[in-house]
Amino acid sequence: MPRDTRVRKSLGTLHTRIKESRVLMVGAGGIGCELLKNLVLTGFGEIHIVDLDTIDLSNLNRQFLFGMQHIKKPKAIVAKETAGKFNPNVKLFAEHANIKDAKFNVKWFKSFNLVFNALDNLDARRHVNRMCLAADVPLIESGTTGYYGQVQVIKGGETECYDCVPKPVPKSFPVCTIRSTPSQPIHCIVWAKSYLFAEVFGTSQESSPELDPSENSENAQEIANLKREAEELKNIREKISSPDFAKCIFEKVFTRDIERLLSMEDMWKTRTPPKPMDYTTVSSSAAHVSGSYLAKDDQRKWNLAENFAVFADSTKRLAKRMLALADGEVLSFDKDDEDTLDFVAAAANLRSILFEIESKSKFDIKQMAGNIIPAIATTNAITAGLCVLQAFKVMRNDLKNAKMVFLNKSTERVITAQNPAPPNKYCEECGVDRVAVEANVEKATLGDVVKKVVRERLGYKGDISITTKGRTLYDSIDFDDDVDSTLKELGFAEETFITVVDEKDDDEEDKEDQEMKDADAQEKGKRVNVVIAISHNPEVDLITTPPPIKIRLAPPKLVEPEPTTSTSATATNGNGKHTIDLDVEEVTEISEVSEGPSFKKRKIEVLGEDKVGPNKMSKKDSSAEGDETVAPLNDTVVVLEDEGVITID
Amino acid sequence: MACTTPNGAPSSKEKKYDRQLRLWGANGQNKLEAAHIALFGASATGCEILKNLVLPSVGKFTIIDDKIVTEADLGTNFFLDEESVGKSRAERTAALLEELNPDVKGAFMNDSLSNLLSSKPELFKPSTSPFTHIIVVSPFSTPDILQLSPEIPTFLVHSLGWSIVLRIMAPTRCIVETHPDSLADLRLFNPWEELTALAVEKTKGLDKRASEGGMDNYEHGHVPYVLLLLKYLDDWKAEHNGQYPSNYKEKNEFKAMLLDKMRTDVPGGSEENYEEAAAAIMKNLKQADISSDAKEVLEDPRCINPTADLENFWIITNAVRQFRDSPAQGAGLLPLSGGFPDMKAESKSYVELQNMYRTRAQRDAALVLENAQATLSKLGRDPESITLEEVSLFTKHSNFIRRINYRPLTCEYSLPCDDHHRRTVIDALNNWDTEESLIHDYIAIRAFQEYYSTIGRFPGAEDKGLKKDQEMLEAFAGDYLKTLDYIGGLADRTKNLVQEVVRAGGSELHVIASFAGGMVAQEIVKVITQQYIPVNNTVIFDGIQSKTAVFEF
Known part of the structure; x- marks a missing residue:
């Protein structure tokens, strides 16, 4: 009996389609390892793997394609080697690369029948979502955190896309909260990691994603002071070879800077003022404490003397490493690098102590500073299994029976499934029309794009603006400075997306206009945004014109933004928003999944009768929240129809 | 033990298991590493389950299987390679699974459940068994599984075609760390x-x-x-x-x-x-109440009159019961959890208020400890055998504690039919959503199990006789429904699922096996670590609808 007999029996005709398919898997981590095994043993013909990560010890509790001997090697390559052995009939290709690289362009994405996202960050997820929409390739998106998991089928124009529901953005804190008026442990941890560590051992960070400079206008003078302080701190680096290095840092940030803060009397009228620390007192209290030994005791909260000992010891260790580095090289914070973690944990706690804020154990600080998401093999296995089951629906062109699946820790139902939601008309990623042109970016100017493509070909008459990656290139009302610049000068590369926004005010438009489809009516209504993909082609004279398209009209302006709850992880205290609870699903920032069932709740409307098949039972009046809805079921039973014909050859 | 060496230094092990320690802590990890799992049936499903237990580091496993590896095994089982063909399936899978994690010890036996039940009954007696947990993967026969002791947690798994059925059988589970979403209890109507x-x-x-x-x-x-x-x-x-x-x-x-x-x-x-x-x-804004789960535990006879031989869990619940009943202590309420939510406030006043709740929780825990130690003395046990730490963990969760009494397997298969079982199945069949209920998967798989128990092979294993097998399975399903006094006859949906079982011919689909591996191992981990709430007692997955359902059979 040949090896694929069993799969053929169960999949029927679909098996052939799977054998001939070419799929892409982005990410070879927790879900990726499981998924790759499933894809290989299901017999997908050609599988491409892209991942930019290398293997770490903490991956081995779940990423079973890797062993101790693979630590520090590229995930994509090792995954391919290990999994490849298990089915000689499958062609595997692996790239140790960032999926955002220019070479992975729309054309490349178009070469796949299906894309799987097995990623761990929001940014890459959104990128792949965008590329799949542009290439019109179905995407299976997945994520896990602890016991939670989620699988979503995305097909441009037919289902919701990844960005149809806004995702919670990573937390940031006002600069002043971090630098002058912390009130919670996380403020001190961010201070130690993104300010103190970065200034002393790393790359000075004028702007860290965790610091929000926009909220500082109320106190311009304080900002200036802070800048000077940071400058002084940077200068301390010169003393790195001195045996007093730890003392220098200590007296700077825990004594002098605090004294200066105290002198800002207004600041402490209603707040508890911090207490500057005295080096001699603290260091003598810690005379008999071994910092290197203590650093290993990470579950317990250290006291003042203990924190000091770890601070002094880790500073020594880091200084030694700094001195061994080549010129221009610096250290960077890594939660798995004990020296950097010890320094951040001890410094954060010292600051907490002088501000009378609760201190934290090193174990907890590791999670808060490193954005650690709990992860286990079981959740990944379930999630990856669901990805492949959804892939079967997509490959069968049976999107209506595909499901959006949530995995949760409730025991009444292990998983909940719901029908994929229709696209959000207001979504900036998929609620757009798309065209593609080729241009010689060294010759063509922005003016050529505006005139030849946007005005003449796409027929825009009124006011428009053009943006790329959130930057305005052109605005017919007040910004045409760059019309004579070549696209290359404007930063256009091999493939660049620009968005044309119809700036027509739609307030006075009659509703009926929206329904009208003919070209004349289009002139009356406001159009949806149009994304133009411009690829560089040196053989083109200037710019090609796209085939004629009918641009859809924008939906009426949204009065109230759609309610999406994302409050589970945020709470407030003092003057900054933050999270202090360390429960598994409440993480301070978003990493392995960007949203789970806990983040995402929404109303599901039962399909109206007109949208449902003729023989279907409808659950009237049941709109559920994040709960299961019932797929339209034909009276004939699903199983056999669904699975195709029995083919036993 | 697992995570911390005697002087408190973290090992590289702690780093390796960091991501899961954040779910179940050193406590859970230690329990996991003390477990010895027996797997009967080295099918793809069996190996996928074990894989997900070997990775987080269970202590030991033993694979029991009497098959020889075939070419077809390679198509579904990731833990078999070309070299394995023709060799012992138990030996090869044990070796390849052991390779996954050097911290885990693997063993194998070329044998079967049926055979061992009679030849080595000591393996199945709670007092002599080396196994702490038993997994049995289909095919298995009804008489065999009915011989398994309900005192050893056992996981019976079918993964057939597109359906998975997991049945858990275990002695009473007492769970303290249920990991509710929030432990906060503000006592706004009951301030002290x-x-x-x-x-x-x-x-x-x-x-x-x-x-x-x-x-x-x-x-x-x-x-x-x-x-x-x-x-x-x-x-x-x-x-x-x-x-x-x-x-x-x-x-x-x-x-x-x-x-x-x-x-x-x-x-x-x-x-x-x-x-x-x-x-x-x-x-x-409510009166501090006692959850129905907690009430259930507090009314358990083991809580009301604990005996010396019981686990600490029951001694502490008894102490909590005393706390509740004493006017000087809880005066009708449970000990305070001490959990306190985040809120807008000045740091200092926030901490002051938080401490107010914490101090009260500590006071309550200390009272419960006193009660528990008095009880221990009365029972002639060492009063120090329960610590403040253990009690504090308990009182923090006292409103969320759970007891699960697993119904014995014998009730599910008794003749005449057990009333609870009969009602569960018939209610599901008569429910408004019966069309898509997973109860049909259960009936079809149950018919499969009866077929296997009676005929000794898989239905649909041979291409000839498919029709006859379908009829036989339908007859088994019909017989089962008759024992329930169900008069509705075989539903079309059941018939179709039966046909699906015949079509599978006893074979597994890798993706379903892999899903089962995750789902079953997850429940096993919950049972081993005694954290989070495991399913009671059967979970069914339908791979076509991507849907699960839980039944208490």
């Missing part, structure tokens, strides 16, 4: 003296402007919402004959009263602490 005093003190001048000697805007906007609620509840009671707002209407009136006191002439036009207070009203 010190809390009331703090609320009075901290809300002085709340409703007066700074110019009239009251609070300035900054202070006013930073009074923690819990104190706001306590203060305004007092005001409300003064106007309502000492009664709390109890129903929806009154709570809304209370909310309006509270929001009326919010200062709106401040930047932003509203105060966050007042908004937080308003948002907390519906959920938190």
Whole structure:
């Protein structure tokens, strides 16, 4: 009996389609390892793997394609080697690369029948979502955190896309909260990691994603002071070879800077003022404490003397490493690098102590500073299994029976499934029309794009603006400075997306206009945004014109933004928003999944009768929240129809 | 043990298991590493389950299987390679699974469940068995599984075609760390003296402007919402004959009263602490209650009259019961959890309030410990055998503790049919959603199990005789329904699922095996670590609908 007999029996005709398919898997981590095994043993013909990560010890509790001997090697390559052995009939290709690289362009994405996202960050997820929409390739998106998991089928124009529901953005804190008026442990941890560590051992960070400079206008003078302080701190680096290095840092940030803060009397009228620390007192209290030994005791909260000992010891260790580095090289914070973690944990706690804020154990600080998401093999296995089951629906062109699946820790139902939601008309990623042109970016100017493509070909008459990656290139009302610049000068590369926004005010438009489809009516209504993909082609004279398209009209302006709850992880205290609870699903920032069932709740409307098949039972009046809805079921039973014909050859 | 070496230094092991320690802690990890799992049936499903237990580091496993590896195995089982063909399946899978994690010890036996039940019965007696947990993967026969002891946690798994059925059989599970979403318990209707005093003190001048000697805007906007609620509840009671707002209407009136006191002439036009207070009203304005899960535990005979041989869990629940019943202690309430939510406040006043709850929780835990130690003495056990740490973990969770009494397997298969079982199946068949209920998967798989028990091979294994096998399975399904006195006959959906079982011919689909591996191992981990709540007692997955259902058979 040949090896694929069993799969053929169960999949029927679909098996052939799977054998001939070419799929892409982005990410070879927790879900990726499981998924790759499933894809290989299901017999997908050609599988491409892209991942930019290398293997770490903490991956081995779940990423079973890797062993101790693979630590520090590229995930994509090792995954391919290990999994490849298990089915000689499958062609595997692996790239140790960032999926955002220019070479992975729309054309490349178009070469796949299906894309799987097995990623761990929001940014890459959104990128792949965008590329799949542009290439019109179905995407299976997945994520896990602890016991939670989620699988979503995305097909441009037919289902919701990844960005149809806004995702919670990573937390940031006002600069002043971090630098002058912390009130919670996380403020001190961010201070130690993104300010103190970065200034002393790393790359000075004028702007860290965790610091929000926009909220500082109320106190311009304080900002200036802070800048000077940071400058002084940077200068301390010169003393790195001195045996007093730890003392220098200590007296700077825990004594002098605090004294200066105290002198800002207004600041402490209603707040508890911090207490500057005295080096001699603290260091003598810690005379008999071994910092290197203590650093290993990470579950317990250290006291003042203990924190000091770890601070002094880790500073020594880091200084030694700094001195061994080549010129221009610096250290960077890594939660798995004990020296950097010890320094951040001890410094954060010292600051907490002088501000009378609760201190934290090193174990907890590791999670808060490193954005650690709990992860286990079981959740990944379930999630990856669901990805492949959804892939079967997509490959069968049976999107209506595909499901959006949530995995949760409730025991009444292990998983909940719901029908994929229709696209959000207001979504900036998929609620757009798309065209593609080729241009010689060294010759063509922005003016050529505006005139030849946007005005003449796409027929825009009124006011428009053009943006790329959130930057305005052109605005017919007040910004045409760059019309004579070549696209290359404007930063256009091999493939660049620009968005044309119809700036027509739609307030006075009659509703009926929206329904009208003919070209004349289009002139009356406001159009949806149009994304133009411009690829560089040196053989083109200037710019090609796209085939004629009918641009859809924008939906009426949204009065109230759609309610999406994302409050589970945020709470407030003092003057900054933050999270202090360390429960598994409440993480301070978003990493392995960007949203789970806990983040995402929404109303599901039962399909109206007109949208449902003729023989279907409808659950009237049941709109559920994040709960299961019932797929339209034909009276004939699903199983056999669904699975195709029995083919036993 | 697992994570920490004697001097408290973390090992590289701790780093390796860091991501899961954040789910179940050193406690859970130690339990996992003390487990010895027996797997009967080295099918793809069996190996995928074991894989997900070997990776997080169970202590030991033993694979029992009497098959020889075939070419077809390679197509579904990731833990077999070309070299394995023709060799012992137990030996090869044990070797390849052991390679996954050097911290885990693997063993194998070329044998079968049926055979061992008679040849080595000591393997299955709780007092002599080396196994702490047993996994049996289909095919298995009904008489065999009925011989398994309900005292050893056992996981029976079918993974056939597109369906998975997991049945858990285990002695009573007592779970303290159920990991609820929040442990916060504000006791707004049941404040203790010190809390009331703090609320009075901290809300002085709340409703007066700074110019009239009251609070300035900054202070006013930073009074923690819990104190706001306590203060305004007092005001409300003064106007309502000492009664709390109890129903929806009154709570809304209370909310309006509270929001009326919010200062709106401040930047932003509203105060966050007042908004937080308003948002907390519906959920938190209530009498401190005891959850039905906790009540169930407190009414268990083992709690009411614990005996010396019982686990600490029952001694502590008894101590909590005493706490509840003592007017000087809980006076009808459970110990306070000490959990406290985040809120808008000045750091100092937040910590003060948080400590108020913590101190009360510590006081409650200390009282429970006293009760427990007195009970231990009375029972002739060492009073020090229960620690404050153990009690504190318990009192933190006392409103969320769970007891699961697993129904024995014998009830599921008894003749005449057990009444509970009969009702469970018939209710599902008669329910409005019967069309898509997974009860049909259960009936089809049950028919499969009867076929296998009677005929000794898979239905549909041979291409000839498919029709006959279908008829036989339908007959087994029909017989089963008859034992339930179900008069509806075989539903079309059951028939179709039976056909699907015949079509599978006893074969597995890798993706279903892999899903089963995750789902079953997850439940096993919950049972081993005694954390989170495992399924009671059967979970069914339908791979076509991507849907699960839980039944207590």
